[in-house]
Amino acid sequence: MRIAQLGMKKVPSREGGIEIVVEELATRMAALGHAVTCYNRNTHHVSGKKFDAEKLKEYKGVRIKYVPTIDKKGLAAVSSAFFATVAASFGRYDVVHIHAEGPAFMCWLPKLFGKRVIVTIHGLDHQRAKWGKFASKFIMMGEKNAVRFASEIIVLSKGVQEYFEKTYGRKTVFISNGVNRPEQRDVEAIRDKFGLEKDGYILFLGRLVPEKGIRYLIEAFKSVSTDKRLVIAGGSSDSGGFVDELHQLAAGDERIIFTGFVQGRPLEELYSNAYVYVLPSDLEGMPLSLLEAMSYGNACLTSDIEECASVVGDKAVIFKKGNVEDLTVKLQYLCDNTETVENLKREAADYICGKYNWDDVVGETMKVYG
Numbered sequence: 106m107r108i109a110q111l112g113m114k115k116v117p118s119r120e121g122g123i124e125i126v127v128e129e130l131a132t133r134m135a136a137l138g139h140a141v142t143c144y145n146r147n148t149h150h151v152s153g154k155k156f157d158a159e160k161l162k163e164y165k166g167v168r169i170k171y172v173p174t175i176d177k178k179g180l181a182a183v184s185s186a187f188f189a190t191v192a193a194s195f196g197r198y199d200v201v202h203i204h205a206e207g208p209a210f211m212c213w214l215p216k217l218f219g220k221r222v223i224v225t226i227h228g229l230d231h232q233r234a235k236w237g238k239f240a241s242k243f244i245m246m247g248e249k250n251a252v253r254f255a256s257e258i259i260v261l262s263k264g265v266q267e268y269f270e271k272t273y274g275r276k277t278v279f280i281s282n283g284v285n286r287p288e289q290r291d292v293e294a295i296r297d298k299f300g301l302e303k304d305g306y307i308l309f310l311g312r313l314v315p316e317k318g319i320r321y322l323i324e325a326f327k328s329v330s331t332d333k334r335l336v337i338a339g340g341s342s343d344s345g346g347f348v349d350e351l352h353q354l355a356a357g358d359e360r361i362i363f364t365g366f367v368q369g370r371p372l373e374e375l376y377s378n379a380y381v382y383v384l385p386s387d388l389e390g391m392p393l394s395l396l397e398a399m400s401y402g403n404a405c406l407t408s409d410i411e412e413c414a415s416v417v418g419d420k421a422v423i424f425k426k427g428n429v430e431d432l433t434v435k436l437q438y439l440c441d442n443t444e445t446v447e448n449l450k451r452e453a454a455d456y457i458c459g460k461y462n463w464d465d466v467v468g469e470t471m472k473v474y475g
Contacts, residue, residue, distance in 0.1 A: 170192065186211065203223070229248075263279060286458045310338040313351060314341075321432055380446065404439065
């Protein structure tokens with residue numbers, strides 16, 4: 106089968122969860138013998154030029170193409186999606202797989218050219234606080250066009266599936282994300298760079314955007330009595346002003362560390378050695394960072410939104426979304442009860458790796474391709 110994937114920033118990359126999903130799908134499909142092409146943005150890394158990687162023409166059997174992109178907030182996604190969709194429409198593909206609501210704006214075009222068009226909704230992007238009026242309207246139109254023109258829509262959570270059913274009467278296909286069982290890493294790089302030791306810190310790792318609930322986490326942690334650090338790891342994503350706000354909010358508490366964007370060995374060490382991983386999100390699609398944190402055997406604390414609660418089951422601690430007081434209580438409890446934390450750690454990896462498997466995800470996705 107000839108398959109085009111578009112809507113992500115770049116493959117390979119950890120600039121966001123969509124990029125990880127597309128890499129896992131595309132490389133596994135290529136390994137199965139399918140001809141897969143990924144359309145990358147032609148921009149700098151979202152967290153800065155210093156993270157730019159070599160431009161590849163091929164990656165693990167996947168063909169990589171770059172499309173013209175206006176490298177400005179709100180325009181990068183629009184411009185790259187336009188050119189990628191046009192290229193895919195004229196390309197010799199059986200399936201065009203579009204990721205996210207905004208890029209689905211032009212999903213009618215490959216459909217017009219006889220392609221089977223699949224749209225994956227990674228989350229209800231029009232609800233994300235980082236977007237302005239134009240971008241939000243564009244994303245909303247992408248959602249509506251996906252409903253109208255896509256051959257099939259894939260969703261990552263039951264909550265989003267219910268949204269499409271209630272809002273549009275549109276049936277969707279629920280396919281969760283997957284996770285790999287990682288190799289545990291001893292503390293080395295994060296000791297040298299950030300002064301961190303095993304079990305000496307509470308970790309948030311993800312994009313620094315408003316809907317991740319990082320404000321609540323900082324406010325809550327400042328009231329927690331502990332000598333553990335709070336590590337906030339991740340880069341901005343069209344949200345530089347918000348990152349400045351977070352730094353101001355954390356000012357005066359020397360226990361709080363911002364690492365910036367991390368990848369490779371430092372990222373693996375952060376996951377491997379955290380005391381607790383926290384994801385206080387208001388809005389998610391299906392949080393890959395939460396799956397990854399549990400795959401490393403982390404005790405996790407997350408908000409009670411369906412997209413998080415359904416992932417962790419009874420293998421994590423849950424607090425009321427947006428409730429700083431409840432988050433403070435739960436953080437203090439975990440800091441004071443190491444036995445509870447150790448029990449959660451013992452069960453996390455086997456539970457999550459048994460529940461979510463990338464090979465299963467690829468198999469279900471190929472069925473949707475037809």
